[in-house]
Amino acid sequence: MEGTGLRSDARDNRDRVLEAARRLFSEQGLGVPMREIARRAEVGPATLYRRFPTKQALIDAAFADEMRACSGIVRDGCADPDPWRGLSAVVRDITELNAVNQGFTDAFVSSYPGAADFAAHRAGMLRALTGLWRRAQRAGAVRPDSVVDDLILMIMAGRGLPVGPPELRVAAARRFAALILDSFRASPAAGPLPPPARVSAAAVSGGG
Incomplete structure (x- = not known):
């Protein structure tokens, strides 16, 4: 006993x-x-x-639960036969997941270099997201001068969403995701982008 x-x-x-x-x-x-x-x-x-x-x-x-949730979000998005719909769901759901947990966002974008499991997690997510991104571009849904690194920039920028009650974070995340998706969408009126910032390589390698 x-x-x-x-x-x-x-x-x-x-x-x-x-x-x-x-x-x-x-x-x-x-x-x-x-x-x-x-x-x-x-x-x-x-x-x-x-x-x-x-x-x-x-x-x-x-963060074991968050890692499983993140993997599920990306897996479901990649499985959607409509790549824009799948990418949109990934952007919305990951933005909301990260908004309510600053620590998970930090680990995902390598702020803590010792988080080795996150390096493997990021690499797998980036491979899957790159495939989804390219499918959406081939379908004419995502602007052709964008790169998957722009999605990583979005995740990094999401770290600046306001702190406060969970409902405020979620509302801000949903608004932010909608604005980001609008900027990703292919449009004849869209102006040219500056050269891409290749941040995905730093994320995979564990750089801050």
């Missing part, structure tokens, strides 16, 4: 640490000190490090 109680306590401590980490990463990004996470979780630093020896391990565990 004593062993069962200890396992239950350890599980409770782990759950509290993950909940505190998700909340703090969402509010402040990945720069939150581990000691602050321990304090918010009401556990000692030794307990935190026993469960998560590195910050990378904590980030990986805290």
Whole structure:
């Protein structure tokens, strides 16, 4: 019985640490000190490090659900036979996902260089998005002088969406996504773009 109680306590401590980490990463990004996470979780630093020896391990565990959600969003968008509809859904859903969790956005665009699992995640997402983007261009839906790097710029820019209550973040994300999609759409009235900023290579390699 004593062993069962200890396992239950350890599980409770782990759950509290993950909940505190998700909340703090969402509010402040990945720069939150581990000691602050321990304090918010009401556990000692030794307990935190026993469960998560590195910050990378904590980030990986805290954002496992978001990584699955992000993968599902891209997978569903790529499966849509209408590439513009699929791309539009990806832009809207990822913008909203990122708006409510600043820490996940930071990890996705490589602000924390130790988040190795995110490098593989980004690389897979970018490969899939590049295929979807090119399909939409071949269909004449996306402006021909745009590149998939512009989508990464959008994700980066989304980090500047307002902080505040979740409903405010979601409303801002939806408005932002609509504006971005309008800029991506092919139009005879669209003016020429400056040369592309190749940010996707930095995202895959783990550069900030």
